[in-house]
Amino acid sequence: MSVRATARITAVRDARGATTLPVLESDGPLALRRTRAVVPGVARVTVVGAMSAPLGGDRLAVQVRAGQGARLTVDSAAATVALPGPGPEAAAAHYAITLKAEEGAELHWLPEQLISAHGSELHMTTVAELATTARLVLREEQILGRHGETTGTLLSRLTVHRAGRPLLDQQLAYGPAAPGGWDGPAVLGGYRAAGQLLVVDPAFDDRGPDARLLGATAVLTRLAGPAVLVSVLAADARELRAVLDRAAEELAAAARGRAPAAAHG
Amino acid sequence: MSRAALLVLSDGRFPAGGHAHSGGAEAAVVAGRIRNADDLAAFCRGRLHTTGLTAAALAAAAAHGHDPLALDEAADARTPSPALRAVARKLGRQLMRAARATWPGEELDAFALARPRGGHQPVVLGLTARSAGLAPEDAAHCAAYETVGGPATAVVRLLSLNPFDATAVLARLAPELDHVAELAAAAARGPIGELPAFSAPLLDIAAEAHAARPVRLFAS
Known part of the structure; x- marks a missing residue:
């Protein structure tokens, strides 16, 4: 049996300036837990994969909204493994993430890796709608195949709009059902772990880090807007995370250096 | 439509400055990812x-x-x-000059005025095709062919690859070029937000490395 499930999170800023969670709806395999905040004043929600998902044929969705001035971090307890559905003719699985951040909101979307298991097919979409003064930190990591197996098919699209205008639109297609050349010298070059860290911050409008290499297969780029994108290819998940973590720390330090401490109260 | 106009526009000798660019092939050669005709085909x-x-x-x-x-x-x-946005705008500006001389039109003039430092090359290419009386699928064919023709020509120079082998790579890609042009033309009938947005991580990463390199044969 394939599963349809939509989990919802809404974070709002209350009268005292703290972030509360009036909506925290788990559904099917998507269980949500309010977890202890790492940063004071920031609400944290962890997606706990109660069952193995997504399986072929499943339609999963997570909808996150950070209201005006709210500060929310969403992470996950474990990697998401895309698995083939039952039977030889199983349909693809669909996973749709929508992220909304209103004026002054700060949203961190930091799930664990997405692993594309042999024989699986997953269509993933992530759509972020940001108000002009909203901040977003988004990490995504794709691991092509579990240890020692060939990858499944992974089609994904990440679309970010800021103030209603397109900021980033990016599609990826990897695996046996992708068009040719995905594993070749223009696209992945044999690497099995691909990841990105996107930081959208209105303060980047005036000054932000310039484009630079972070290694032979890692680069930090400025988008055509107040945002930075770190793109990394690596041999495996551990190496990938190490590069993304270093970049995240540097960008966070740069943001702290720029913003007055009161902005984080 | 005029088939001859399509030949003029897609000709590598059309004076739009594309010959100075390898479409990421030089960076891939330098990194050791293109060493022969098979690698070129995969690229x-x-x-x-x-x-x-x-x-x-x-x-x-x-x-x-x-x-x-x-x-x-x-x-x-x-x-x-x-780096790639800068290249796209530079090529767009060069193409716009050639386009306004060959197939002048109000739409070209208006876009040139709105983007004096150059619009993205594929957008200028599409407007040029429109001004030349060509169909959307013709413009798509032109753009798709450029994405492989540039690297093939560049690799002949970079690796002293046999030009026959490089051209054979392009010839074997012809059915896929037709398919991509069809997909592109079909998508063009829908909304802008749903146009394909496929990207290639290594092309993005290598483009920044290439732009920072002091000695290079091709600008990109």
Whole structure:
């Protein structure tokens, strides 16, 4: 049996300036837990994969909204493994993430890796709608195949709009059902772990880090807007995370250096 | 439509400055990822189905009559690398000069005025095709062919690859080029936000490395 499930999170800023969670709806395999905040004043929600998902044929969705001035971090307890559905003719699985951040909101979307298991097919979409003064930190990591197996098919699209205008639109297609050349010298070059860290911050409008290499297969780029994108290819998940973590720390330090401490109260 | 106009526009001798660019092939050669004709074929195939389809769809959409300024913004969102955005605008500016001399038109003039430092090349290409009386699918063919023709020509120079072998790579890609052009033309009939946005991580990463290199044969 394939599963349809939509989990919802809404974070709002209350009268005292703290972030509360009036909506925290788990559904099917998507269980949500309010977890202890790492940063004071920031609400944290962890997606706990109660069952193995997504399986072929499943339609999963997570909808996150950070209201005006709210500060929310969403992470996950474990990697998401895309698995083939039952039977030889199983349909693809669909996973749709929508992220909304209103004026002054700060949203961190930091799930664990997405692993594309042999024989699986997953269509993933992530759509972020940001108000002009909203901040977003988004990490995504794709691991092509579990240890020692060939990858499944992974089609994904990440679309970010800021103030209603397109900021980033990016599609990826990897695996046996992708068009040719995905594993070749223009696209992945044999690497099995691909990841990105996107930081959208209105303060980047005036000054932000310039484009630079972070290694032979890692680069930090400025988008055509107040945002930075770190793109990394690596041999495996551990190496990938190490590069993304270093970049995240540097960008966070740069943001702290720029913003007055009161902005984080 | 005029088939001859399509030949003129897609001819490598059309004076739009494309010969100075390798489409990422030089960076791939330097990194050891292209060493022979088979690697070139894999490179071209990957580029065609990613940024090639994206560029072809933008070109087809401009030829179809979508707002070129909105397409230019969509092209920015599809090009995370500042080095590649700069290249796209420089090539767009050069193509615009050639286009206004060959197939002058009000739409070209208006876009040139709105983007004096250059619009994204695929958008200018689509507008040029429109001004030449060509169809969206023609513009898509042109853009798709450029994404593989540039690297093939460059690799002949970079690796002293046999030109027959390089051209054979392109000939074998012909059915896939047709397919990409069809997909692009079909997408151009839909909304701008749903145009393909396929990207290639290594092309983005290598473009920044290449732009920072002091000695290089090709600008990109």
